[in-house]
Amino acid sequence: MSQYRVLIDANDEKGLVHKISTVFYKNDLNILTNSEFVDKDSNKFFMRSVVDGDIELDRLHKSISDAIPNSANIEVIAPKNKNIVIMATKEMHALGDILIRHEAGELEANILAVISNYNDLESLVDRFNIPFVYISHEGLNRAEHEQKIIDYLSTFKDIDYIVLAKYMRILTPGFVERYENKIINIHHSFLPAFIGANPYKQAYDRGVKIIGATSHFVNNNLDEGPIIAQEVIHVNHAYGWRDMQRSGKDVEKVVLSRALKLALEDRIFVFANKTVIF
Amino acid sequence: MSQYRVLIDANDEKGLVHKISTVFYKNDLNILTNSEFVDKDSNKFFMRSVVDGDIELDRLHKSISDAIPNSANIEVIAPKNKNIVIMATKEMHALGDILIRHEAGELEANILAVISNYNDLESLVDRFNIPFVYISHEGLNRAEHEQKIIDYLSTFKDIDYIVLAKYMRILTPGFVERYENKIINIHHSFLPAFIGANPYKQAYDRGVKIIGATSHFVNNNLDEGPIIAQEVIHVNHAYGWRDMQRSGKDVEKVVLSRALKLALEDRIFVFANKTVIF
């Protein structure tokens, strides 16, 4: 008996659910959970099913492909730990939360390495028996620095996600394209408010009563990639911007870990710069 | 072209989705939304689909019944305004919120009447051209009072829901049974905390930092029916119990209206003293 996650997106047409569920039925599969969504604007159909039964992965994939041949994206995934690399700079809270969750067995992930442009976090990472890779940007231009990172990343044959756990440098288009929809960032504001540098200072100056954090896939427009998760907390006039920053950390780490968990469990479709999440 | 809401609950077995979606496909129906859930503990399957197409309601019902004959509950509903009666006592906020939503066209409902054991709310209700029925409990025992209410309710041939908008009297088992899973109450606490009288006073005495409200179907155990919706707000030491009561009203009305809306849109299954909500 094997368990599979089946992810399908396709142009919507009558009978898709019928055809797919017929494949499940003919192959004697149990449907454990099943979620569907049709985006009316674009006529796109999204479906995520978790099934179990006695069938090979490839055979299940082929059966579905045969049933709905037209331009559908079909993924059949046998759940296993995904390979992730974390990039950080100096702040500990987001990275620390992931390390503890990983240690507690909460994440379906192998952490291949933590890369940082500073060495402040080395001592922490070392304790978790995870390789810490210090790649300083000093004296290098952006492209040179990233090339070093890419060289290191290239030593792994398979990276599912790169998690930017408060990595405080902007990535080049080249880097981003290489890992399309694989880089998960945490932005320390309730996007699209306060794009760019020091959002807490911006929020303080604006006198907002709520601050937030946003986790999103990275694309080539700064802080404009598809949003995965957002959360907020209330603040008041007594919060200086450093107080907002301090309180904001608690939201940042929660949101990043939530987004990472959704990704690891294959719950996210990216579509039209948005996400569909089951 | 007609639109239908199809609600099915049944013992789970392989092929249910296949069989049902085959009915939709054979009848050339569009699936607008589709939600499914299997309760593993009890092996129960729940499904709510919204479909449109060119078919009679009875015929669609029969097609589904024929496809899944075993002990399934199948409802096929053509969306239309449901008939509701509101019961209240003296407080205006929950009733007022429903009246305004009704006036604004937000609710799929006809309000047949507002019944109260006091006449404080008569002036308000009158303005909305809704019958206000004053049935005082004075000088009557509980059964006599309820009989008067039942007599009045019996003048309507069809009542879908009775909404207790801060109706401050306990209903007898006889009354409750007569309208099983049709009476929606708002309890002014985060159930199951603070069952019974004056929950805000109880919450204040306990020194809680959050208060809430719970909307639920009424059954014969006070405040123990299936929960439909809950919401909370933060409070602090500066809140006396009357402050909690005042602030609580904002949550009560929101939660009751939310629960009512879910009921009117046929989104609620009741099961094992719980609700499944799509």
Next chain:
Amino acid sequence: MSQYRVLIDANDEKGLVHKISTVFYKNDLNILTNSEFVDKDSNKFFMRSVVDGDIELDRLHKSISDAIPNSANIEVIAPKNKNIVIMATKEMHALGDILIRHEAGELEANILAVISNYNDLESLVDRFNIPFVYISHEGLNRAEHEQKIIDYLSTFKDIDYIVLAKYMRILTPGFVERYENKIINIHHSFLPAFIGANPYKQAYDRGVKIIGATSHFVNNNLDEGPIIAQEVIHVNHAYGWRDMQRSGKDVEKVVLSRALKLALEDRIFVFANKTVIF
């Protein structure tokens, strides 16, 4: 025995609390609540006290002025209903919420009138025995239309607040200046995200997972006045922009009513395009 709200803002200096509390003590006043805040950036001191005792308002004001003579703003207010005018367009939810709260006695306010550039809301307002004033903008330029509104407003000798309950027209600088920090608006987004027209459409297009509403005083930069209150709700991919709009109404009305209540209870200081709220 009289109760007063004392509001003081001043440049901060040592001894302010001492001097003010000495005035309270010498005049044998009870302090019911007392809140203070110092904005470090600007060295501004804010204080709101509620006191009761046997003293004339003018005499209390003079005693405080004598004690802290340097450029302080001192307000001593005997609580009473404030005079408000509501401006609306076509949507009922925010206006309706205020009308019901007013009817329930929740607001320290007299509603002098509801002004609208359409007559859709006339029937509702009439039922509450509040003057509905229809001032159409058709065939008028912005200045001409506003002049008609100003002419009407001028018939009242005292207006404390103008509440824009989804009034969908932009006010001119002249109008705004005339009622500085007296116009309370509800913007249907979590400002400063989605400034301007149709924020729900903007939010939908951006694929946010949270939407919100912001109540603020109006100044001459669209949607950029001092923020009084904000609230949010979670949404997901299944929300079209009209669903966001529908759900957003529940947040809008709550936030506007909350801001109005804060204003009516003299809890808001405006300062540096922000608010200090006690």
Next chain:
Amino acid sequence: MSQYRVLIDANDEKGLVHKISTVFYKNDLNILTNSEFVDKDSNKFFMRSVVDGDIELDRLHKSISDAIPNSANIEVIAPKNKNIVIMATKEMHALGDILIRHEAGELEANILAVISNYNDLESLVDRFNIPFVYISHEGLNRAEHEQKIIDYLSTFKDIDYIVLAKYMRILTPGFVERYENKIINIHHSFLPAFIGANPYKQAYDRGVKIIGATSHFVNNNLDEGPIIAQEVIHVNHAYGWRDMQRSGKDVEKVVLSRALKLALEDRIFVFANKTVIF
């Protein structure tokens, strides 16, 4: 220049603020923040001020005592790291969150030791160079087990707080009395709902739509001590009780860390089985 936190609770009477602020003024102290509250039911006055200036701690304490001699509790505290001991059992999330915060310098605390009745967490604690003390309860009755813990705790000359980070054993009255208002627990429910064992199972069986966590000081009635902080998250029918438990962990750790922070910053008064928090 020294900074002090001044905490005062006393029977309320006219002139308290005057007398205390006069002390601050005469001693040329800056008031950085100042919070007051009067509990009307019990006529109790609470005040927390942060002041700085050129004065010895003892002298400031004496000056305040002299100014308000009647039965006031006066604490003058020079901020410094407090000594805490953490007790845990097997779960990592709450302990891990505190360890990371401590490592990041977020907590005003020295962690003297982590005590556990199992050794599962030893490896984690060791990495942070904090003593892990394994005191198994096997083969011991409750009193004997606690005596061993007390013996160990007695090796420290000063313990400010004992943090129960999911310590899954009930403490005896004797233990609790010894550390009155010094033991901070996290209960994995929204108290007072679901007191006792396996609250997530209880919550699941009841079909709630919100779950929560409560941090409180421990007293001799199980889960009935003064509440410090509470937080909730929404759940739905798709959550089995283990899903609630998993999701609940994120709330538990946030709430416990928040309560601990409030305690470390001397922001909590305990009074009538409640807390006043500034």
